[in-house]
Amino acid sequence: MPAWHHQLLQLDDIQLSLYSQGPTTGYPVWLLHGFPECWHSWRHQMQALADAGYRVLVPEMRGYGQTSAPAAAEAYDLISICGDIQSAMDKLGHQHCAVIGHDWGAPIAWHLALLEPRRVQAVAGLSVPFGGRPKRPAIDMLRQHYQDRFHYMLYFQTPGVAETELEADLPRTLRLLMHGMDTSAGIGNGLIEERPAEGGWLSQRHDPGTPPDWCPPDAFAVYLETFRNGLRGPINWYRNFERNWQRTESLAGRAIEQPALFIIGDNDPVGELEAFTIERMPALVPQVEQHVVENCGHWIQSQCPQQVNSLLLDFLQRHIRQE
Incomplete structure (x- = not known):
């Protein structure tokens, strides 16, 4: 039997699927996954944090798994997704907590720290740094800089195009993204390419055939179920x-004042793409501690769980006092 508990929380406008583990009286630690991930990507951290006495809460984020997936694209803005977690915290009576996010979950964690400076007492982001609110929408800058080249975020903009390609063979898509987001794998990630913007993303890439070692068959099955x-x-x-x-205009120029942790793998392609943001992050997050995990790609909490767990536990033990 699994050690975790599953429940469906009815919030104001969505139903949130939530997994939890650890003593119900433990200090709440929220773990937020990214794309294309699932709650199960935190399985190693759930056990380690629960063993340390924390109450671990891992939602299936909006649009994923058993959580509601509204039809309108505008239902997935950052503030609305933060609102899901804030509403769940309210429903569970969490007056204080720590929030940890990976990939897309990291911007949600960083912004929850801004929105909830009293409730969120410590924050951690894995793989994606905090860069503050840009002077203009990031998509405008991407369109300007990559107008003649392929960029996966631009490819995602037209509804239906990416979905048609990526859903055609979901196991292949997941295998390619799991292997490709590690510069040591040698198959390339395809995030940015020197080719015309038209055309598919993964269609020309060679299928590795099996998921990486860090995602055994039982875990891969959970990923597939998440996107069914x-x-x-x-x-x-x-x-x-x-x-x-x-929607973040009121947060412009705001610093994250809480104790903060940033972890990235040395083989994570995001490290190169966001090098400038990582370098300037201490100006925006004065208490941030930054760590690079060696021989590790983007899916850091699954690929290098022992190193990540050690860093997270040390960080929480120094900055969170459990009752």
Whole structure:
């Protein structure tokens, strides 16, 4: 039998699927997954944090798994997704907590720290740094810089295009993304390419045939089940850069003042893409501690769980006092 508990929380406008583990009286630690991930990507952290006495809460984010997937693309803006977690915290009576996010979950964690400076007492982001609110929507800058080249975020903008390609053979898609987001794998990630913007993303790439070692068959089955209703909801997260920019106007220039942790793998292609943001992050997150995990790609909490668990536990033990 699994050690975790599953429940469906009815929030104001969606139903949130939530997995939890650890003593019900433990200090709440929220773990937020990214794309194309699932709650099960945190399985190693759930056990380690629960063993340390924390109450671990892992939602299936909006659009994923058993959580509601609204049809409208604008339902997936950053503030709305933060609102899901805030509403769940309210429903569970969490006055204080720590929030940890990976990939897309990291921007949600960073912004929850901004929106909830009293409730969120410590925050951690894995793989994606905090860069603050840009001077104009990020999508505008991408369109300017990559107008003659392929960029996966631009490819995601037209509804239905990416979904048709990526859903055609979902196991292949997941295998390619799991292997490709590690620069040491040698198969390339295809995030940005020197080719015309038209055309598919993964169609010309060679299928590795099996998931990487860090995703055994039972875990891979959970990923597949997460996306059995398709990828429209998860990809809609990428269709809200302008709306995100508009809705975060009140947060412009705000620093994250809480104790903060940033972890990235040395073979994560995001490290190169976001090098400038990582370098300047201490100006925006004064208490941030930054760590690079060696021989590790983008799916850091699954690929290098022992190193990640050690860093997270040390960070929480120094900054969170359990009752």
